[in-house]
Amino acid sequence: MSPSLIDGTAAKESLTTRQHEPNAPATPESMASVAQLESVSKLYGTFAALRKITLQIEPARCYVLLGENGAGKSTLLRVLGGLIRPTYGNIKVFEGIRPDEARGRIGYMSHAPMLYDQLTGMENLHYFASLYQKRECLTPEQALTAVSLDPELKRPISQYSQGMRQRASLARVLISQPELLLLDEPFSNMDIASAHQMLALVQRIREQGRTIVLTTHQRDLAEPIADYLVFLRAGALDSLHLGPAYAPYTAGAPA
């Protein structure tokens, strides 16, 4: 059984309601890397948003991408998510497939909530869960509960606070139980309490052995959960450091 984002009872219930193909997160034994980028460049006209990025994303790790505005963090996430194709270079995910072939296995959270403003959180999640029929999904209630939102809330997303919108967006990502989560500035425009609440959610996801790549300008906030700190500068990979949360894989279990 795949590690769930929720407690065991609810996870069992989710499996009985959605008996689809299993979608266990990547583990060190199951694959060497979750994603491999080889000399990936992305050009917009003459502007290079990414320059020859070579990076291997290990399973069950949390990568924190750091860099100034325009350093290429968001572009890198969109390339990893298969939303844009690199101009040069190769990118493979999971068992050597292209990111756009791994739909449902990659979850992407953007600055925008990627939800319909006119619908409630519950209705949005019902809609998106219905679009992942090949995956073993959480129920909308489970996804909302996992991010500490009330499934009974009848307000449309447009009336949510920024923190609630971000959490609802994370719930949308979690609903398909993706193996690789790409979180683009999940703490942005939040007060400190909401940011710490979001950080705790990300920490929980990380502890369940899922691979996370997140971008942020709030290094102090994200650093404690980072296995790797990746610094980008002007679209190029500047440096890569081990983060405080890094520990070697032990006996086949995620660190």
Add this chain to the structure above:
Amino acid sequence: MSAIRRRPYVLVHLAKDLKIEWRSKDSANAMLFFALLVVAIFSLAFDPTNPDLHKFTGAILCVAVMFAAMSALNQVWARELQNQVLDAQRMTNAGANDLFIGKVLANFILLTTVELILTPIFVIFYNLNVVGNVWLLAAVIPLGTWALIVNGVFFAALSIRTRSRELLLPLILLPIFIPALLAMVMSTTAILTGTSEPTLWIKMLAVYDIIFTTVCLLLFDTVLHAEG
């Protein structure tokens, strides 16, 4: 806990679009108001009691529907662009054509509803005595509506990454829609006035629909995943 019902992806998209429209009524209100306005303006421009005007009634009705549809088609992907919902949809297991057909069906239902309200008002407004086979309108109107919506949704998607998309859509759509508009006008006029046989025009409309629906389905995946 509510389990997720397994439904075809097309129905999932369709249900969502209709639910959002039912709540906001943005497109339906805009289309109905616009169509009524066009009909009213034409009735002021031409004397509705003039018997010669009956020759042009089909054209007036079709143009009113076309302008009404244009006002909604310009905004057809607006909800998906807001909050980057389209990116989230692209990353799901649902195919591009499911999204496309769902969107087309939702707008087809909306425009057909507007036409069902508009047509009787139009007949009364212009004091028409329908002398042809009125039941043939049940073929002409859906076929013409489908032609307009399928192309409109496709070209609206094609223009979403451009800066002046509101301007671009009519510039692309109207020339492509001319053969369907011609068939729609000629057949509607033939039905309303009973002066000629509309069958050939209806067949032409059906062939147009088949060709353009096929082409749109073949190309939509490329359009959806194209980079701006």
